[in-house]
Amino acid sequence: MIDFGYNINTDRQIDYDANDHRMSHFILSREPSYNLCIGCGSCTATCSAGNFTDFNFRKLHLMIKRGEISEVKTKIQKCMFCGKCLLVCPRGVNTRNLILTINCAIDELKL
Amino acid sequence: MTFDLFVLPFFLGLIFLLVVLGIKYTRWINALPKADILKIRNGIFSRKFFLSIKEIFFESLIHRKMFKQNALSGWMHMSFAFGWFMLIVIGNIESRVYSGKHINPPYYPIFLKFFVHDKKVLPFEIYTVPGFFRFSMDLMLLLILSGLVLAFIKRQHSKWFGYQRKTKQTEFDRFALTALWFIFPLRLLAESFTAGYYLGGGFLTNSLGWVFSCFLPVQYLAYPAWWAYSFALGAFFVTLPYSRYMHIPTEVLLIFLRNFGIKTEKNFNSFSEIEVNSCPRCGICIDTCQLNTSACIHDTQSIYFLRSVRQNEVKQDVAFDCLLCGRCQEICPVGINLNAIRITKRRDIQTLTPNSYNYLIPTQPPSVDVVYFAGCMTHLTPSIKKSMTEILDVTGVKYSFLDADGTVCCGRPQMMAGKIDAAQQLMDYNKTLIQKSGAKTLVTSCPICYKVFKEDYNLNIQVLHHTQYLWQLMNENKISLKPSEKTVVYHDPCELGRGSGIYEEPRQIIKSIAGLMSTEHEKADALCCGGSLGNVQINSKQRNAIQKDVLDELQKFHPDTIVTACPLCKKTLAKGSEAKVEDIAEFVCKALQPTANKKIRKEQFKSLTKAELIELAIEKL
């Protein structure tokens, strides 16, 4: 192997077909309101943890839906579980159970 | 004759039961934390022992709490427990009289009428010693049978007994129940047949025996009846440790341990195990549960949850489908710490993924006398924090608004979800901040925060919910309020009322400025608004169903205002209410008397040092 002084960049693209959708299926089977998000971002705007760090539940939720789950495990740890997101969601997404179920999925699917 | 083969089913069953109970109880007690074992040692030789005996008499035998709830239900339970207990006690004395010995085989008193046929005494000669015993024993049997009849009726008409919804029994429990139900009718038959032939027995068995002997070959039926009676007893004893009837002996143990000062811990230990085994599965918790009455959820109530704990198959969706409102705990006749046990089990089935809040770095807050902590939810109800800061400003107290720029959660929600370690990290952060402020008083607007500050933070300063603080301010004349003609109902928040025992302060405050109307469920019996963070499972429709029923009750007599003392309750109720929903802080803030308060402020200014005045002026700027 030759060192050319640069590497082949990895793709930023979400490759939906190649991604791992087990977590998404797992969550949907336990929390049907998972599907209801319209990406309004009110959960993220009100988020207690998001006030102090870059924790973004809207995006985390979306990334799981797209099967981009490599960072979920480290990101989800920042949530304080305070429940403000639950109170502001216009679609009635049970955000707290989503958080809990994401943790469960990490555990049960050994991610 | 002191033995017959038919006693064996009973005798072996009894031995089996005693061995199993012996093993279980020894194991549980040994597994208790050392401090708890010490408490037992100290407790046995103290007043607590006798207090326990008293409690056992009133609760386990007489079922006083049951009577309070429903007389029929109380009678049913009392007749079984007290009647059977008395049968054993009187039977033992009777057998001593007959045998002349102090120690008899355990089956002897049970089957005494088989072994001893005393024809000399007439059935109603109760003034003789044998007559007294015969009468008493038949009376107790009749008592039990009356309970049995009620139990039959209850199967059909559970509503008469105060049960809105029948408990879903397991097959095994049903088997044990059948065995139990057979015991006393069979005893009646066995004693009656024997009495019919030998002309013995008391007023009940003798008369019945005479009737039977008229048309039945009682001399042949008696012996099989004794066998059947023995079998029923044996079957019941063998099934008891594995059925709900385990509560009968375990509750006694629980009462002792509880009186000795043992408490439910944050983790599931053998005391929790004893509590779980003390659950009689009476089903009272089902009717009191709003998930059942409002949200059509019928399988997650404490009775079913504890059963799943006993069977070691706790499911996440059951464990987390509970409002943790504490209504069932309040009403539980055995007094089991249902919330605490559920939380410990939530902890057990939690994932291992740890939380990490290393992004939180405590800063130095300003030095003050009072720290005001609004709480996460209060930030979604800005009128509460605005009212509180206005009131605090008026009093002139030196305070800081600790979480003005966003709250770090108090940790209680994580705790309720069983994530104790995560909660601890948040608690450590907030504790550091509070301690750094040097405040002597912590005031919070959120009952959820209040409970955890009070119980788990170990702050060594005064911790108050704003309800208490406002009442204190009123009593100290630091604020004066203008009365109005308004009619008000007060909604008790779960964490403040049942959770922390604060019922009076809000009511006193309201009464002093408005007309307080009472509601059907209040104080310890108050309903949960449905917004609880304790429940993670229910969907928004179910939450709304609970909220609607609560509002229907609160608005029944058309109050002007619904006052509550929790941002979450306020937010939950406000979205469906026709009446105005206010937090008590808003209610008080609106009633502030400006002139009187100015005076107070002036006086306070007088007592302030120059430096303090300057600081205050700067803050005001």
Added chain:
Amino acid sequence: MKVEGKRLIWKDYQKEIAEDKFFYVRSCIRQTFFPGSEWAFLKIMKEVLGKDVYENPAHTTCTGIGYHSDIVPFDTTMTVVARQFALMTEAGYQNLVPSCITSFGLYTEVMETWKHFPEEEKKVRDYLKKATGREFEVPKNLAHASDIIYKFRKQIAAKGKYRLINKTTGEPLKVVEHIGCHYAKMFPSKGVGGAEYPYVLTGMVEDWGGEVIDYPERRHCCGFGFRQYLVKANRGFSVACSKKKFESMAPYKPDMIITNCPGCPMFLDRWQYVISEMEGKTYGEDGHGIPVFTYEEVAGLILGFDPWDLGLQLHQVPTEPLLNKIGIPYDPFKKYLGKNGEDIGIPMKPSMLNA
């Protein structure tokens, strides 16, 4: 795939291409990358098709690379372009044929600008006059050299000795056509077949016997994108682009790639080597890689030019497997002999690519 659908679109994107009398402007980089290509174009035009093609040795770069790298301002570019036009006008030609795709795109851009903003043209005329004393006319017809070959593809096929057909199986060769981004993506109406389904190379392949494959990343850039390549730190992005294309075309098992841009064949060819040396991954059969050609090279091969005269020895991915497939004879011993039979040296053998 419905070809009728494509034909409908192609109908909408037909452009006028001059018949004869061409003023040819060269590419800055092709003579180093694939030196036989422009030679082949001129030879085909002059000797095979008998056309009048003129080139002026005084012509310069169009500034395209500098312009697209934000180094050369547009005013400068327009003035340089105007000078090329002046050379053409002075030589008495009206049909401009650039060899380079970027030049083609840039000339188009300049001409379109002048069409919509005549004051710009006036300004540039002024600049050029002041700087060089030259005057110019805007070309009557602007066509890329590949447009010219496209126009005469059928004549070339008729005069050709070979077809893009696998000699042993008789099947058409599977060809990936890759169009330079600046050919039609900026001005779809200026490209034969438009930007989405360009026909310029497809037409050649079809008429020369091959079969074009339509793979998902067909539209993707080769990765040259001046700024990505020129800065070494950015080359990882450049190679990633090519890799994306190779990964996408690989399942179709293409026999060759045909291109019409100076940069594309260079990068599609050389990056195959780099990828193989970086990741050990090769595309094409038996680790040979997928051979990459310019359209002039392919036209030359069809017409029976000697592969080594066409400069195929300068390809990184060996072209011999394809020559074998078509049945084009070549002398392996002459591969590394230069113009006068002198040895130009045999390059080092790559470790992964089967050369």
Added chain:
Amino acid sequence: MSKKVVIIGGGIAGMEASITLAELGYHATLLEKSHSTGGHVQDWYQLFPNRRPAKEVLTFSELRMEGKVKTINDADIIEIEKNINDFRILLRNGKLVVADAIVVATGFDLFDAHRKEEYGYGIYENVITSADLEKRFSEGKKILTHDGAAPKRIGIIHCVGSRDEKSGNNYCSKVCCVTGVKQAIEIREMLPETEVFCFYMDLRMFGRHFEELYKESQEKWGVSFIRGRLSEANENTDGSILLKVEDTLAGKPLKMKVDLLVLLAGFVPSGGTKAIGKMLGLPFGDDGFITPKDEHTSTNLTDIQGVFVTGSCTGPKSIQDSIADARAAATQVANYLK
């Protein structure tokens, strides 16, 4: 003698306008260029938002038309002559129709999806339009890929030919969003194993029960939504379609394979609208639709006395909109002829 009104265009708006006018006592003649009245509604299977059969609405109009409205099908208008008191409409077959007033209800055509070349309609076998899908629904055909397999995943592309400067149509076609949601539900109902993804820029659920339908599609039918405009579609070796979009909520480009791609083609002014508008000298907006006299207060009037406009010839409209608009136009006509 009752006055004569000619209604040009036999779509839902033209039908309703003619019925109302006939009921008001005018002599209504409906000119329809095709073989039958009903317009685009004839091609619909079920209507949003309540998914009632489209036929019901059509029957509702047809029954009321019977015996009241004179209908001329295959009417190809070649000239309209305006006189002082009336209009003379000359048809290609030589017939002359005289009218005291004209109602233009020439409607819309669907955007020709071929024009969105990068989406591959007409080129890739597995790219169809919403109209093709609706037709398959109403003909009771199965939803299959070109190879006859059940599609595992279907993509629905919103705003094809709408809100797109590159298609020359800057406007919103109004009804495609909810149509896409309706069709997604219908697909899921028919093929419960098939995943459905809608790719949208904004979801404009403006009507009553539209937002609820959208929520239902997520909650009950598990339809997925990705916010991002399709940049290009490509065909894979197996004939499936590779989509490239930016998932704008994720802030990342995304690629996804679908077995069938449905393009929600928008509204364009119909050929009839352009031709009749031109014949009558009506003004067109820069979107190509006829501009009424006033866009707020006189939406059915034109600058020409006796010429009225209704339905989608003045911009995209739903069926509800069209029926209401047609009745409004009829009252305007009645006012004028009074």
